[in-house]
Structures are given as structure tokens and as C-alpha cells.
Amino acid sequence: EGGKSLADALCKNSTLTSLDLSVNELGSGGGKALADALCKNSTLTSLNLFSNNLGSEGGKALADAFCKNSTLASLDLGSNDLGSKEGKALANVLCKNSTLTSLNLRYNELGSEGGKALTDALSKNSTLTSLNLRVNNLGLEGGKVLADALCNNFTLTSLNLDSNKLGSEGGKALADALCKNSTLTSLNIDTNELGSEGGKALANALCKNSTLTSLNLDCNNLGSEEGKALADALCKNSTLTSLNLDFNNLRSEGGKVLADALCKNSTLTSLSLYYNFLGSEGGKALADALCKNSKLKELNLRDNNLESEG
Incomplete structure (x- = not known):
């Protein structure tokens, strides 16, 4: 009832530009009422319907309403039990909106x-700059087609694929895309089981990519060898400003090469x-590096068993 009342108000209001209705149990009825309102409202630019x-x-x-609405710029539909059918409907929106x-x-x-x-839509859409698909069970196939889309999309600057079971093959596909894409500045592929091959492929991509500024590889079982590959990439890359390698079992060897x-x-x-078993040797190497590096502002070494020497 509350959602329907707000929907009625939106039909008449001509000044509201931002509306946050997150965590309000609107249900399908409230969603439908808001959809009707969005077909009539011409001022709202930001709408949050999370959970x-x-x-x-x-x-x-x-989704039908968004095809008709011509003012909304920011939309949050996170945690709403949307499945593949709704994904397809929203993809249709991106082709028209x-x-x-x-x-x-x-x-x-x-x-x-x-x-x-959604991937097909990204090839046609020329306005979307930020897409968050965190925890959507995209899998290897979903990751591959998204990677293909990145090769042809020239507007997306931020992509979040956290926890989507992309695997090493998905990681390699994204790495290939990063070698060709020239607009993406932020990529989150936290918790995707990238493993050794995916990690090395991404390290290679960093040697070639010149636009990415933020990369999150948290919790991907990379290991010390992949740490070395990423360290080599950091010596060549001149655009990345933020790198997250938490929970990757880099150990002291990985810490040393990153310090170099x-x-x-x-x-x-x-x-x-955070949590990479760097030990005292890795800690000492990083401490020495800090004496020479004058750009790093934030360094998280929490839970690394540095001991008194580190």
C-alpha cells in the first residue's frame, strides 16, 4: 500500500529527482505501481529499489516502464529475485533506453x-557507464560473452563481476578483452576461482592495457607465481592506481617481488x-620498498604473520 501511494505521488510530482526505497518489502504489486508511475514521471533521475x-x-x-522513461539515469534493482527472464527483459531496455x-x-x-x-545489449547501448552484476551465477559462459562485449563496447567504465564462478577460462577471456578495451577504468573480479592461468593472463593484460585504474582480484587462489607475474606487470603498467590481492596465498616470495x-x-x-601469509621476510621487503616508493598512500598488510621482524 505504501509503495502504491508513493507511485501515485510520483505521477503528480514534478520536482523529485532522487528516490531511495531500498529494503521496503514492496513486492510485485508495489513494483507494478512504480512501473506505471515511471511511464508518466519526467523528473526522476535516480531510483534505488534494492531488496x-x-x-x-x-x-x-x-523493465517495460524503463523502455518508455526518458529521464532515469541511475537504477538499483539489486537483491530482488530477478532471474534469466528478467535479465533478458532488462537487456531489451538497454537496447532502447x-x-x-x-x-x-x-x-x-x-x-x-x-x-x-545483457552482453548483446552492451554491444548496442552507448550510454551505460557502470554495471554491477555481483553474485549472479553468470558462470564461465556468461563471463566469456561479457568479455566479448567489452571488445566492442566503448562507454562502460566500471564493471563488477564479483562472485560469479567465472573460473580460469573466464579470467583468460576477460584478460584478452582488457588488451583490446580502451574505456574500462574499474574492474572487480573478486572471488571467481581464476587460479594460476587466469591470474597470469590478467598480469599479461596489465602490461598492455593503458586505461584501467582499479583492479580487484581478492580471493582468487593466485599463489606466489601469479604474484610474481603481477609484480612484473606493475613494473610496466603506468595507469593502475588501486590493486586488491587479498586472500591469495602470495606468501613471502610474492611479497618480495611485489616489494621490488x-x-x-x-x-x-x-x-x-590482507591475509596472504607474507611472513617476516615479505614484511621486511615491503618495509624497505616503502622507503623508496613515494606514491603509495594506502597499504593493507592485516593478518600476514609479520612478527616482530616484519
Whole structure:
């Protein structure tokens, strides 16, 4: 009822530009009412509907409305039980809508099919700059097609694929895309089981890419060898400013080579190495590097067993 009342108000209001209705249990009925309102409202530019149990019916109704709305620029539909069908409906929106710049779909179940549909849309859309698909079970196939889309999309600057089971093959596909893409500045592929091959491929991509400024590789089981490959990349890369390597079992060897890289790299300002078993040797090497590096502003070494010597 509350959602429907707000929807009625939106039809009449001509000044509101931002509306946050996150975590309000609007349900499919509230979603439908808001969808009707969005077809009539011409001032709202930002709408947050995170965690409202909109479901399939609410999601589809809103998708239809977004095809007609010409003012909304930022939309958050995270955690709303949206599946592959809703993913396809939203993909259709991206093919027609020319105002949306930020779309947040985190914590849904779009799956590989929903991911593929959104990918096709990215090849046609020329306004979206930020896309969050965190925890959507995209899988290897979804990751591959998204990587293909990055080769042809020239507007997206921020992409979050955290926790999507991309695997090493998905990681390699994204690495190939980074070698060709020249617009993406922020990429989050936290918790994707990238492993050795995916990590090395991404390190190679960093040697060639000249636009990415932020990369999150947290919790990907990279290991010390991949740490070395990334360290080599940091010696060559001149654009990355933020790198997250938390929970990657880099150990002392990885810490040492990253320390060497910090002596040569002059652009990185934030480095996170939380829980990597760096030990006292890795800690000492990084401490020495800090005496030579004048650009790093943030360094996270929490829980690394540095001991008194480190």
C-alpha cells in the first residue's frame, strides 16, 4: 500500500529527482505501481529499489516502464529475485533506453542466459557507464560473452563481476578483452576461482592495457607465481592506481617481488594484501620498498604473520 501511494505521488510530482526505497518489502504489486508511475514521471533521475522482493512480475513491469522513461539515469534493482527472464527483459531496455548510465543488479539470479542477453545489449547501448552484476551465477559462459562485449563496447567504465564462478577460462577471456578495451577504468573480479592461468593472463593484460585504474582480484587462489607475474606487470603498467590481492596465498616470495615492483612503479596509490601469509621476510621487503616508493598512500598488510621482524 505504501509503495502504491508513493507511485501515485510520483505521477503528480514534478520536482523529485532522487528516490531511495531500498529494503521496503514492496513486492510485485508495489513494483507494478512504480512501473506505471515511471511511464508518466519526467523528473526522476535516480531510483534505488534494492531488496524489495519485486520478483518476476515486478521486474518485468519495471523493465517495460524503463523502455518508455526518458529521464532515469541511475537504477538499483539489486537483491530482488530477478532471474534469466528478467535479465533478458532488462537487456531489451538497454537496447532502447538512451538515458541510463548506471545499472546495479547485484545479488540476483540472472545466470548465464541473462548474462548473455545483457552482453548483446552492451554491444548496442552507448550510454551505460557502470554495471554491477555481483553474485549472479553468470558462470564461465556468461563471463566469456561479457568479455566479448567489452571488445566492442566503448562507454562502460566500471564493471563488477564479483562472485560469479567465472573460473580460469573466464579470467583468460576477460584478460584478452582488457588488451583490446580502451574505456574500462574499474574492474572487480573478486572471488571467481581464476587460479594460476587466469591470474597470469590478467598480469599479461596489465602490461598492455593503458586505461584501467582499479583492479580487484581478492580471493582468487593466485599463489606466489601469479604474484610474481603481477609484480612484473606493475613494473610496466603506468595507469593502475588501486590493486586488491587479498586472500591469495602470495606468501613471502610474492611479497618480495611485489616489494621490488613498488620500487619501480610510480602510479599505484593503494595496495591491499590482507591475509596472504607474507611472513617476516615479505614484511621486511615491503618495509624497505616503502622507503623508496613515494606514491603509495594506502597499504593493507592485516593478518600476514609479520612478527616482530616484519
